[in-house]
Amino acid sequence: MARKSTKQKNEELEKEGKVLRHYGFKLRMKPNEKQKEQIHQTVGCSRFTFNFYLGERKEVYQLTHETLNVGEFKKSFNVLKEHSMFSWLKKVDKFALETAMEAVEDAFQRFFKGQNGFPKFKSKHKSEQCYTTKETNRNIKLDIEKQTIQLPKLGQVKVRLSKKHHQLFKNGLNGKIKTATIKYHSSGQYTVSLKMEEVIDLHETVDFSTVSDDKINGLDLGLNHFYIDSNGKKVDNPKFLKTKLKKLAKLQRQLKNKKIGSSNFNKLQQKISKLHLHIANMRKDFLHKESRKLVNENQVIVLEDLNVKGMIKNKRLARSIADVSWSMFKTFVSYKAAWANKKVILIDRFFASSKQCNGCKEKNTLLSLSDREWVCPKCGTTHDRDINAARNIKEEGIRILRTPLLVT
Ligand SMILES: [Zn+2]
Incomplete structure (x- = not known):
């Protein structure tokens, strides 16, 4: 049951004068405490799954020079989940774990094509942590009016729609949700990024x-x-970029004088990470506006x-x-x-x-x-x-x- 690639789907659609269009958008999320905990657990489990499959795959290759393919691994992973030692894996969104295994496969494919280096283990020490889940039987739904998103195992999570989003969705959501990436940043911000797929008419060819x-x-x-x-x-x-970058440099200098791990150090680090995120968001906004014009x-x-x-x-x-x-x-x-x-x-x-x-x-x-x-x-x-x-x-x-x- 191989997944159909975008290229294959487009080849079929082309006969009807249509083509797939992918787009995505990101929303701020306001999960409650229980949902936050569930998100953190899912991130941990999906990182575990990613690293586990990557480790096994490397070991099998070293021992036998054979590839432990993702289908085989999924089967044995599901058996493993039944064992009492790994029952904690059953508490989280199973699609997130599946996506983690597929991400290992994709990383290897990109490596074989020379697009990326050898797949690396995921670290839990990065300021940004995420997991990706996929849409199956309408388990992910965005309610624009109520400003909520339904996600597997999390239920309804509050989201914040900007003016821009309201403008974008004024005729409803175009296309189908394919995946949702739930992310949290060490500054305390939660977001969900949705990848959408829409079938649109092929443009006429312009000379x-x-x-x-x-x-x-x-x-x-x-x-x-x-x-x-x-x-x-x-x-x-x-202009903001220059002033914010100056501020960032100043904070980073201050951090050097703090004792690593002290509460002042941690506070400052969180401030820095918040500023990083702020700069990145403002820059993106600027680039969107300029490219649109x-x-x-x-x-x-x-x-x-x-x-x-x-x-x-x-x-x-x-x-x-x-x-x-x-x-x-x-x-x-x-x-x-x-x-x-x-x-x-x-x-x-x-x-x-x-x-x-x-x-x-x-x-x-x-x-x-x-x-x-x-x-x-x-x-x-x-x-x-x-x-x-x-x-x-x-x-x-x-x-x-x-x-x-x-x-x-
Ligand atoms: Zn001249």
């Missing part, structure tokens, strides 16, 4: 090679501004394909935050564009975008990073460094767009 130039926008992502586009529009990094206003968006894996290694805080933002922004723009039947073109990041004059194509090899403005030695045009770069990025995008073999 992007004929899109007029003014509907195409090139973006230069930078540290001074969040981005500058080829029309000269500058979007600044949100960009997709609404343009038909084709050209971005540099930033090598994020290489950049994350950079130790400077401001830089690493920017890196994370850019890669998240790229993702947001890409899927919003796909839904709106618009196009994103990623260009080679080594494409020399700053040094070339957008007017006469002369390369100014003497240009240094500190030059914000420069005059082209050949044609005499004065350039704003970033706008010139954005225009070059747009032009490279147009070149790719008009070369049919290069467009994917």
Whole structure:
């Protein structure tokens, strides 16, 4: 009874002119004390299950060079649960435990495809802990009016819907709930993330090679501004980020002077972890708004394909935050564009975008990073460094767009 992959389902749906669309959203949860306890127990059991299967699978492989597949393991796990020693596993949502086993399988699949490193054991010391359960026979239900969500073994849990959520659900919930991830953060926050699946009509194919130039926008992502586009529009990094990051650095310095494990240390650590979460949420909000605007206003968006894996290694805080933002922004723009039947073109990041004059194509090899403005030695045009770069990025995008073999 193999699970049908999205690709297989889409191949079937395509014949009817339809396609699957996945989307997700996150809600704040307000569980009562009993529900909190149940959540913590389920997280523990699902981590146990994940680590247990991972350990067994490694051991079996070392001893026999065979793979302990997830179906076989599920069977023996269910037998094990009947034993009095493991009866505590029966008190929690069984779908959460099943999902944990499937997560091990998925982690191995990604490892075999070279997408990830070797699967790691889950630690209970992370500031964020979660488990995922799946929808079976309508056991997960969101009641928008009552602001509650029904979850296996937890019953009705209160959730908080924002204005945005109310707007999103004004015609009811689109699609089917597939999974729910219940998370708690060491700052005391509980959330539930729902993954939804919806069948929508396939878009008509648009011939992007004929899109007029003014509907195409090139973006230069930078540290001074969040981005500058080829029309000269500058979007600044949100100001809050700078002040909050300063505050974060200060708290982290204070933490160094506290005795590890003391009550002051713990208090401060919780404060830090709350601030981290706050920064992450605000950043995400900013990125959603900016990507939405960009997709609404343009038909084709050209971005540099930033090598994020290489950049994350950079130790400077401001830089690493920017890196994370850019890669998240790229993702947001890409899927919003796909839904709106618009196009994103990623260009080679080594494409020399700053040094070339957008007017006469002369390369100014003497240009240094500190030059914000420069005059082209050949044609005499004065350039704003970033706008010139954005225009070059747009032009490279147009070149790719008009070369049919290069467009994917
Ligand atoms: Zn020039």
